[in-house]
Amino acid sequence: MSKVLLSFDIEEFDMPFEYGKHLPLKEQLSISQEGCKIILDLLEKHEASATFFSTVVFAQNSVEIISRIQREHHELASHGYYHSSFTNSHLLESREELGRLSGMEVTGFRMPRMMPVDDAAIENAGYRYNSSINPIWLPGRYDNRNKPRTLFALGKVSQLPASATPSLRVPLFWLSFHNFPLKAYLRACATTMKSDGYLNLYFHPWEFTDLNKPGLGMPWYVRRNSGEFMRDRFDRMLSWMTRQQYTFSTISEFLGSRQQR
Template identity: 35%
Template sequence: MRYLLLSLDAEEFDLPIEYGLDISVEKQHSITRLGLEKALQLLKGEGVSATLFTTALFAAKNRGIIKQARSEGHEIALHGYRHDHNYRGMNEEASRQLIRKGKAVLEGLANAKVIGFRAPRLMTPGFHILRECGIRYDSSLHPTLVPGRYNNLFRSRSVYSSRGIIEIPISTTPVIRLPFSWLWFRNLGVGYAEACTLLSLIDLDYVNIYFHPWELVSLSEFEGRLPRSIIRGTGNGLLRMLRRYLRWCMSRGIKPLTISCFLQEKGLIRGL
């Protein structure tokens, strides 16, 4: 059996701030909320379960849609307390307190145990901190090179355990480590993503790709102010691409699962 682990990072749309733009807190939330509404509608229509990594701040301000996602069979996992937090850069006790606080917020909203974590901007704290906070798995490792962000070219592409935490790396192709989640998917096209999927499945039995709900909202208003790669293909364009990709995966027997269900099916986590 081969698996598709699709995840969505529901966060405050604070990316414009990185480029010196002003965007209100209300707009950060409304853009992500609208995108998440579109994503849930798509997933429901295609019969696909996904993992929703959400910040506690977004979840607390948008309780209804988080509860909807949970009721429709999606896993709720933690994307940090706020998206502008750098858990790698802050001291351990601050990281520990924020992760515990965020986890408690999500568990209260979802009425379910939260065991998964993905760090904002993939800047993860030490695994011992995650373990102490009751996290069972992390999916913050992107084993590729993103200039100016990280160089993980020689890190593992496959699931592994370290310090009591299971790591499920975001998918890249073997050898040359081509990424095919979010902006690469949008900018290089469905055919590229399908080819990368097949290459990834040569030596692994799963594909783990992620997107942001805000990508499902047209960002044309930011033309000329954000990089073209951030804007291209957002909105209905990505919606069509994702629908086509999901149908392609399922037509080839690639089974969509939440990450926790995948880990249970593989016998890596028990007792949930």
């Protein structure tokens, strides 16, 4: 069955720091909180389940959103303790604290900005899966063309890379969604689904807010199709996926069903 694994990295909106801008923590959080509410409403409209990778800082300051994630049967996974600071000790600390805050079992991890993370440390911290690989070449960010493109295992941990097309490894991550014509993006999704049997797509809540506001410093390719345009495109994508008879799943449910085969 064709499975769509939607995931969202819910975090302090610190991306302006990369462009020499500064936002107070309260504003970073409020932008991401606004986007999370929009995402949850869209998921509810389409009866779609998803996985939310949260930092501890975001979860501590967003009790209502974490409660809604739990109440509406989504999955909570770890995105570290902080978004812009990391040590291996944060792996266990974030898993335990997110579990305490939410009352949910936390079994998955995604490294902020899809940066490398020590595989042994992931396993030692008790995670069952890691979704921190974008298996593409992105100039100035990473080159993972030598890594597997689809689900594989390292030790006891399932490794779930973000989806990319099977031939040229065209990325299907959030930035592609903003900048590709929607029909072209959906065609790439269909090609990848036919090859792999699943799609692993990730986004951020701040994309659903207006990134053209003064003071954010976002480049045009990040700002493009943000805010209301993003909401409309995402809504249309979910409608298209439903018409294709794709089904939505949390990552842990998907991996559990694969292991039972």
